[in-house]
Structures are given as C-alpha cells and as structure tokens.
Amino acid sequence: MTSPxxxxxxxxxxxxxxxxxxxxxxxxxxSNIDLDIPSGKVSVIMGGSGTGKxxxxxxxxxLKLPTSGSIHMLGTDITTATTAQLYQLRKQTGVAFQGGxxxxxxxVAENIQLALREHTNLDESTIQIMxxxxxxxxxxxxxxHLMPSELSGGxxxxxxxxxxxxxxxxxxxFDEPSAGLDPSTSAELDExxxxxxxxxxxxxxxxxxxxxxxxxxxDQISIMGKGIILATGTPEEIRASADPExxxxxxxxxxxxxxxxxxxxxxxVGETS
Amino acid sequence: xxxxxxxxxxYDLLTLxxxxxxxxxxxxxxxxxxxxxxxxxxxxxxxxxxxxDSSGIASLVxxxxxxxxxxxxYGLLNVSSPAMQVLTLTRLDKIFALYTSTDQFETALQA
Amino acid sequence: xxxALEKLGTEVLDGLEMAGRTCNLLLLTLWQMLQPPYRFxxxxxxxxxxxxxxxxxxxxxxxxxxxxxxxxxxxxxxxxGSVNLLGQGVALGVIRELGPVMTALMVVGxxxxxxxxxxxxxxxxxxxxxxxxxxxxxxxxMVGPKVIAGILSVPLLTHIxxxxxxxxxxxxxxxxxxxxxxxxxxGMVDAVQWVDVxxxxxxSLIFGLLVTLxxxxxxxxxxxxxxxxxxxxxxxxxxxxxxxxxxxxVLFSDFLIGALLP
Numbered sequence: 001m002t003s004p005x006x007x008x009x010x011x012x013x014x015x016x017x018x019x020x021x022x023x024x025x026x027x028x029x030x031s032n033i034d035l036d037i038p039s040g041k042v043s044v045i046m047g048g049s050g051t052g053k054x055x056x057x058x059x060x061x062x063l064k065l066p067t068s069g070s071i072h073m074l075g076t077d078i079t080t081a082t083t084a085q086l087y088q089l090r091k092q093t094g095v096a097f098q099g100g101x102x103x104x105x106x107x108v109a110e111n112i113q114l115a116l117r118e119h120t121n122l123d124e125s126t127i128q129i130m131x132x133x134x135x136x137x138x139x140x141x142x143x144x145h146l147m148p149s150e151l152s153g154g155x156x157x158x159x160x161x162x163x164x165x166x167x168x169x170x171x172x173x174f175d176e177p178s179a180g181l182d183p184s185t186s187a188e189l190d191e192x193x194x195x196x197x198x199x200x201x202x203x204x205x206x207x208x209x210x211x212x213x214x215x216x217x218x219d220q221i222s223i224m225g226k227g228i229i230l231a232t233g234t235p236e237e238i239r240a241s242a243d244p245e246x247x248x249x250x251x252x253x254x255x256x257x258x259x260x261x262x263x264x265x266x267x268x269v270g271e272t273s
Numbered sequence: 274x275x276x277x278x279x280x281x282x283x284y285d286l287l288t289l290x291x292x293x294x295x296x297x298x299x300x301x302x303x304x305x306x307x308x309x310x311x312x313x314x315x316x317x318x319x320x321x322x323x324x325x326d327s328s329g330i331a332s333l334v335x336x337x338x339x340x341x342x343x344x345x346x347y348g349l350l351n352v353s354s355p356a357m358q359v360l361t362l363t364r365l366d367k368i369f370a371l372y373t374s375t376d377q378f379e380t381a382l383q384a
Numbered sequence: 385x386x387x388a389l390e391k392l393g394t395e396v397l398d399g400l401e402m403a404g405r406t407c408n409l410l411l412l413t414l415w416q417m418l419q420p421p422y423r424f425x426x427x428x429x430x431x432x433x434x435x436x437x438x439x440x441x442x443x444x445x446x447x448x449x450x451x452x453x454x455x456x457x458x459x460x461x462x463x464x465g466s467v468n469l470l471g472q473g474v475a476l477g478v479i480r481e482l483g484p485v486m487t488a489l490m491v492v493g494x495x496x497x498x499x500x501x502x503x504x505x506x507x508x509x510x511x512x513x514x515x516x517x518x519x520x521x522x523x524x525x526m527v528g529p530k531v532i533a534g535i536l537s538v539p540l541l542t543h544i545x546x547x548x549x550x551x552x553x554x555x556x557x558x559x560x561x562x563x564x565x566x567x568x569x570x571g572m573v574d575a576v577q578w579v580d581v582x583x584x585x586x587x588s589l590i591f592g593l594l595v596t597l598x599x600x601x602x603x604x605x606x607x608x609x610x611x612x613x614x615x616x617x618x619x620x621x622x623x624x625x626x627x628x629x630x631x632x633x634v635l636f637s638d639f640l641i642g643a644l645l646p
Contacts, residue, residue: 063513090519101510115518120295122328126302129331133363167295168326199358200326 014039014171014203015060020069022055029055031227033069037220042197042204044214047224048249056224057175057207061095062086074170091119094164098175100156102148102163109135109144112163119167134162138192154185161189165196172196172204178213186210190217211250215239223249276304283382284314284346286375290321293329301329305336314346316378322356330363337369346382348372398609405608406601409523413531416524426529427536434495434530434596435537439544441490446545449486450552453477457553458561467563471571474553479576479584481638483546484538488591488634491538492627496599499530500626503603504619507612512604527600534596535589542588579646587641594637595630602626 015037022030029052037043047053058064060071062078071078074092076085102111112131116122122130135141138158143151151159157177164172174193178186190213196202208214214221215235222232223246231241238246274297277288285308293301308315315336319325333349340347348370352360360366372378457473503526506512515522550572557563602622611618611625 058513061513061517063516087519087521090517093517095514095517097510097514099509101514103511103514104505104509114520118518118520120328122295122299123302125335126298126328126331129334130327133327133330133334137363166327168328195362199362 012039013037014074015205016072017056017060018070018072020056020059020071021067022052022059022064023067029227030059030066033229035222035229035232037203037205039203040197040201041219042193042206042217043220043222044206044208044218045222045224046208046211046214046249048209050226051224052227053207053224054175057173057205060205061093061173062090091115091167092169093171093173094167094169095173096157096160096164096175096177098179100148100151100160102151102156102159104148106148107144108140108146108148108151108159108162111148111159112166115163115167130166134166137165138162139188154181157181157189161192165200165202168200170203172202174204174206176208177206178208178210186213193217274301276300278304278308280313283379284316285311286316286318286350288318288321290323292324293322294324294326295328298326298328298332302332302335305332306339309336309339309343309345309347312343312345314382315340316346316348316350316372316375318350319356320351320353322353325356325359327359327363330359330365333369334365346378348378348381350375350378402601402605402609405605406598409527409601409604410531410597413523413527416521417528417532419524426525427532430529430533431537433498434491434533435541438491438494438537438541441494442487442541442545443548445486445490446483446548447552447555449482449545450474450478450549450554451556452552453482453549454553454556458557458563467557467561468567469571470553470557470563471568472575474557475550475572475576476580478546478549478553479580481642483542483549484584484587484591485634485638487542487545487588488538488595489631491534491541491592492595492599492630492634495534496595496630497623497627499596499599500603500623501619503527503600504606504622507603507606508615508619522604527604530600531593531596534592536592538592538595539585539588542584546584583641583645586645587638590637590641591634594633598630598633599626602629 013036015035017033017035020030020033020035021028033056035045035056045053045056055064059066060073060078062081066079069079073089076089078086078089081089102108103114106114109131112134113127116127116130132141132144135144138161140155140158140162143155143159146155148156148159161174161177164174177189177193181189193204193206194217197204206214206217218235220232221235221238223230223238223241223243225245230243231238231246233241239250241247274289274291274293279286279288287304287308289301305315305317317333317336337347350372352371357366360369370381372381453474454470457470457477458467461467461469461473503512506526512522512526515525554568558565558568602625603619606612606618606622609622611621614621
C-alpha cells in the first residue's frame with residue numbers, strides 16, 4: 001500500500017483567539033482570552049460552571065459577538081466576517097450541542113440528513129448510505145426512524161454527534177459529551193472522538209467539566225477560571241502546573257465532614273429558640 | 274479528484290486520485306454505476322487517493338450493492354492508507370473485497 | 385410616582401425595541417428568501433398547518449357569527465320595518481369587517497400561539513443555534529415559510545368564513561324569520577361592490593402578514609427578552625404575549641385600513 005502525503009493541513013492552528021473580552025451589561029464574562037486550537041488535535045476546554053466556557057464556545061461558533069478581540073477560524077476572522085463567509089466556514093464545522101438540539105419535528109435520520117439536503121446535490125441513495133454510515137459509527141442504526149422525543153440522553157448525544165459529522169467537517173465542536181451519561185456510554189464517545197481525530201484528521205474541540213474523560217482524550221487542555229484561562233498545555237503539563245487554582249480543580253477535595261454539629265444543625269433548620 | 278477508466282476484455286479499472294469529497298462523489302457514483310450497468314465487473318484503484326470522505330465511501334458502497342445484486346465482480350485495489358483508515362472507521366474494510374494486484378482480481382473473477 | 389414613570393418608560397422602550405426587532409426579522413427573512421435555492425414544500429406544509437387545519441374552526445365560527453349577525457340585524461331592522469335590508473346588512477358587515485377580523489383572530493388563537501411556542505422551544509433548546517451552525521439560515525428555514533403561508537392562508541380562510549357567514553345569516557333571516565328569499569339574495573348582490581371585497585382582501589392579506597410575523601418574532605427573539613432565561617415558563621410567557629400583541633395589531637390595523645381605504 002502506498003501512503004501519499006495527506007493534502008489536508010494538519011500543522012498550525014485551526015483557531016486562534018486573541019484578547020477576547022465579553023461583557024453582559026456591566027458583568028465581564030470573559031476577559032482578555034488568548035487561546036490556540038491546534039489542527040488535527042483534540043483540545044479540551046475545561047472549567048467549572050460559571051467560568052464562561054459556554055460563552056467562549058458561543059463566541060467561537062459566531063453565535064455571540066464579543067465586546068472586543070478577534071477569533072480566527074481556518075484563517076478567517078469571524079468577528080468581522082460577512083454572513084456569507086461565516087456560512088462558508090460553518091459548512092466545514094460540526095457542532096454537537098449539550099442538549100443535542102435535535103430538531104423535534106424530524107426523525108433522527110432526517111435530522112442527520114438536513115445539512116446534506118440543504119447544501120449538496122448528492123443523490124438520494126448516497127444520502128441514505130451516508131446517513132447509515134454515520135449512524136453506524138455512533139451505534140445508532142436501530143434508531144434511524146425514531147423521533148428525538150423517543151431517545152434517551154445518551155442516544156440523543158450520539159445522534160447529535162452523527163448530525164455534527166455528516167458533512168465530514170474539518171472542525172468538530174462537542175459541548176459536554178459525557179454530561180449525564182453512564183460511564184460506559186461516555187467511554188464509547190471518548191473512543192469515537194479519538195477515532196475521528198485519527199482517521200478523518202478532524203480538529204476537535206471539547207468543552208467539558210469531566211476531569212477523567214478530559215485527560216483521556218485531550219492533546220491539549222485549557223483550564224478556565226472565572227473569565228480567564230488559567231493554564232493551557234498537554235495533559236502532563238497541566239498535571240504538573242503550579243497554579244493553585246488548577247491544582248484545586250484537579251484534586252477536588254471531598255466535602256469536609258461535619259465538625260461543629262451545633263452550627264451544622266443551625267444551618268439546616270435555622271435559628272430555633 | 275481525477276478519474277480514469279481503462280477497459281480490459283473482462284473488467285473495467287477505475288483509477289481515482291486526489292481528494293474524493295462531497296463535490297466529486299456524484300461523478301464517482303456515475304462512473305461506478307456506469308460500468309456496472311454496462312454489465313462489466315469493476316475494480317476501483319484507490320492507491321492515489323489522499324482523502325476520501327463518507328460521500329465517497331457511500332458511492333463505493335452503492336457500487337458494491339449494485340455489483341452484488343447484478344452478480345458482477347467488484348473490488349478495491351491498493352487502498353491508500355488515508356482511505357484505509359476511513360474504511361476501518363466505518364467498519365467496511367471487512368465488507369469490500371480488497372486486492373493488491375490486478376492479477377489477483379482476475380483470478381478472483383475466474384473463480 | 386417616579387418608580388411608576390420609570391416602569392412605564394422601560395415598558396415603552398421594550399415595546400419599541402421589540403417592534404424594531406419584528407421589522408428587522410421581516411427584512412432579514414425577505415432577504416434570505418430571495419437567495420436561492422427556493423423551496424416550496426415547506427410553504428405548502430405550513431399552509432396545511434396554518435390554513436387547512438383551521439378550516440373546521442373557521443366554518444363553525446363563520447356560521448355562528450353569520451347567525452348572530454342575522455339575528456341582531458333582523459331585530460334592529462324590524463324596529464324600522466326594513467327587514468328587506470337584512471341581506472345588505474349581513475353581507476356588508478361580514479365582507480368588510482367581521483370576515484377578515486374574526487378569521488385573523490381565529491388564526492392567532494389556533495396557529496399563531498403554536499408558531500410562537502414552536503420557535504420559543506427551538507430557541508431555548510438551541511435548535512435555532514444548531515440551524516445557524518449548520519449554515520442554514522433560520523429566517524429562511526423557519527420564519528419565511530410561516531409568514532408566506534400566513535399571507536396566503538388568511539385571505540383564503542377569510543373567503544371561506546365570508547361564505548359560510550352569509551349562509552348563516554340566510555338561515556336565520558330566510559328560514560327562521562321568513563324574510564323573503566329574493567330580497568335577501570338580491571339585496572346582497574346589489575349592495576356588495578368591488579370596493580367592499582377589495583377592502584376585505586387587503587385587510588386579510590395584511591392581517592396574515594402581521595399575525596404570523598409577530599408570532600414568529602416573539603418566539604424567535606425570545607432569548608433577547610426577560611423570558612429568555614426562563615425555559616418553559618418563558619415560552620408560555622412569550623406565547624401569551626404573542627397572542628395579545630397580534631390580536632391588538634389586527635384590531636388596530638383594521639381601524640387604520642378602514643380609515644385609509646374607503
């Protein structure tokens with residue numbers, strides 16, 4: 001077998017975020033964020049709730065305009081791009097939303113096919129086979145004709161992933177892949193993410209708060225604190241980080257056992273006289 | 274993507290090169306089904322394929338299905354490693370008949 | 385006192401902002417609908433939902449309104465001894481006023497609220513974001529077909545309403561109160577002129593646009609309002625809002641059109 005050099009660019013950065021600041025009214029959600037997403041790698045953005053990681057994702061997806069700063073995706077600055085440019089970029093990106101965001105009036109298969117029907121002139125038979133190939137990849141062939149309301153949480157996430165990769169995007173975004181899933185399903189999804197990176201050379205961005213899966217799949221991890229990025233690096237670099245907040249997140253302490261029973265009781269039942 | 278068809282007495286050889294993506298797979302599909310509809314066995318040479326997406330794979334699958342129902346020989350020749358990875362990912366590497374030489378295919382045809 | 389003024393001020397500003405967004409949605413949708421590819425099937429589907437599935441409601445309410453109108457006009461006209469004007473009264477009242485207005489209000493209640501709820505749910509569950517991220521413009525995919533279907537369906541429904549209402553009036557007048565059939569029918573034919581039909585048509589076209597557009601805008605821009613962060617409760621809030629606002633818009637524009645067109 002011959003192996004010609006892949007023509008897809010797998011060096012450099014797929015996304016470059018520079019000095020990104022987002023305000024909601026007077027509240028500053030993100031301040032001065034710099035972030036590089038390397039091509040062909042799995043990058044994980046991790047942080048607790050309220051750290052602004054969803055806002056960062058919405059900005060990168062062009063769903064929210066930042067107060068200031070720039071976001072270059074595949075070479076185009078999406079903060080200044082025209083709608084046509086933005087749509088051109090979006091045909092090369094796939095997004096699996098946290099709640100799935102499947103269109104509730106369409107079956108699973110129709111959800112997955114929608115982008116193909118809107119953007120390509122492929123034959124019906126090709127569309128059908130492509131749909132089944134993707135459904136098979138996420139192990140959902142049996143659910144082809146189900147409606148989104150009939151799916152469990154894990155099935156919804158897998159259907160959303162199948163929909164996100166139907167156009168074989170260069171860039172895949174996955175919001176909270178393992179939230180609310182049982183361990184074996186979430187491990188399957190993790191494996192699939194790595195397969196997509198290796199065989200389709202996808203650049204994958206995962207937003208999550210799950211430590212274990214993050215360290216399993218990531219080539220690069222960025223840890224977010226309140227509106228800022230505390231550290232970015234390989235999993236090893238993150239583990240070795242000296243930043244106390246990063247260490248705090250890595251070694252979440254179990255809640256302290258009750259010491260002051262009197263105070264604890266008071267906290268639960270309120271003041272009694 | 275570039276395609277090239279060479280006909281021998283017993284089968285057609287379809288050579289693909291470059292990137293097979295959404296824009297080119299309709300052409301690929303026409304070529305594949307064209308040969309099979311003419312009643313000739315088909316060997317698809319994937320040695321020069323640097324990238325193939327699922328629409329390309331879907332066309333290959335449709336060809337496989339058509340060949341099977343028409344009882345015609347159908348195989349892939351010298352699958353390049355990028356294409357092989359996609360075949361493995363989609364678990365189709367076990368379904369297609371893979372050949373490393375045209376002689377092999379001819380032998381299989383006679384069998 | 386100042387608090388109350390402040391509240392009034394923010395309400396007015398919010399209202400103006402929403403009005404601006406609604407116009408914005410109209411322009412945006414128009415622009416996107418003009419871009420190829422053109423798809424007709426979604427429009428047909430929405431016409432089925434907004435139009436066809438409202439027919440039974442329109443027929444029932446049309447007959448009832450026609451009968452009520454026939455009854456009241458009969459009593460009033462009987463006082464002046466001119467029951468032979470019953471046909472004129474019912475026909476003009478229905479074609480110029482009640483037909484378009486009642487049909488539009490029925491569509492608000494049946495289809496408008498469903499439109500707002502659908503778009504509101506799509507907004508809160510990120511389905512609209514998902515469309516955007518698939519490079520499918522929500523204006524073209526979701527809003528456009530509904531608005532076009534509204535503009536086409538409401539006039540058609542209005543004509544059905546008119547027809548059955550006239551029949552309802554006929555039933556009360558001719559069958560119940562024995563008004564001479566000839567005077568009812570001839571009065572109708574003589575009195576109704578092209579301007580009356582035209583007025584009804586213009587009204588129903590504008591109502592169709594207003595109702596679907598306002599209901600779409602309430603759901604589509606839900607995330608920009610206070611209701612945006614309230615999930616299901618927010619959806620019910622904007623749905624109520626949409627029904628109230630589009631009903632008011634129908635009634636107010638009814639007056640405006642009546643004043644501008646003779």
